[in-house]
Amino acid sequence: MELTRNLKIDSVARLSPTPPRQVDAALSIAATVEQMRQEKVGCLLVVRDTRLVGIFTERDLLTRVLAVNKSLDGPVHEVMTPGPVTVEMKDSIRTAVKRMQGGSYRHLPVVDDQNHPVGILSAKRVVHYLVEHFPETIYNQPPDPKQVPDTAEGA
Numbered sequence: 001m002e003l004t005r006n007l008k009i010d011s012v013a014r015l016s017p018t019p020p021r022q023v024d025a026a027l028s029i030a031a032t033v034e035q036m037r038q039e040k041v042g043c044l045l046v047v048r049d050t051r052l053v054g055i056f057t058e059r060d061l062l063t064r065v066l067a068v069n070k071s072l073d074g075p076v077h078e079v080m081t082p083g084p085v086t087v088e089m090k091d092s093i094r095t096a097v098k099r100m101q102g103g104s105y106r107h108l109p110v111v112d113d114q115n116h117p118v119g120i121l122s123a124k125r126v127v128h129y130l131v132e133h134f135p136e137t138i139y140n141q142p143p144d145p146k147q148v149p150d151t152a153e154g155a
């Protein structure tokens with residue numbers, strides 16, 4: 001099948017990862033959350049001396065800060081996910097999908113060979129790539145106004 005072949009051949013660069021949005025590891029949790037709010041993003045890469053040291057996500061905020069009543073004054077490096085799973089631009093899309101699936105990640109940092117952030121790959125970009133391979137199936141579904149989900153969507 002063409003998709004299977006393309007997943008192995010096409011690189012992460014083909015997905016045009018978004019530019020890296022990052023904060024310094026010493027920045028306060030409050031300032032990090034404010035930056036997430038201003039930039040309307042669900043995660044920020046955490047760097048020290050321009051090298052990736054972690055990722056701070058909405059999940060980290062909920063489980064490591066709010067759920068345990070941690071002060072927002074502390075540095076973000078205390079509550080980030082350290083040493084996140086990453087990909088490089090030259091890695092195959094298949095590799096990225098496997099890494100996302102293996103850790104149930106919605107975002108993967110994209111780094112260069114010296115661990116400097118160069119982008120963020122989102123699950124949304126992967127889905128758009130997959131849609132390109134099945135346009136007739138995706139775009140030609142007639143709407144069914146009587147169709148209602150059995151269960152509520154979302155978390």
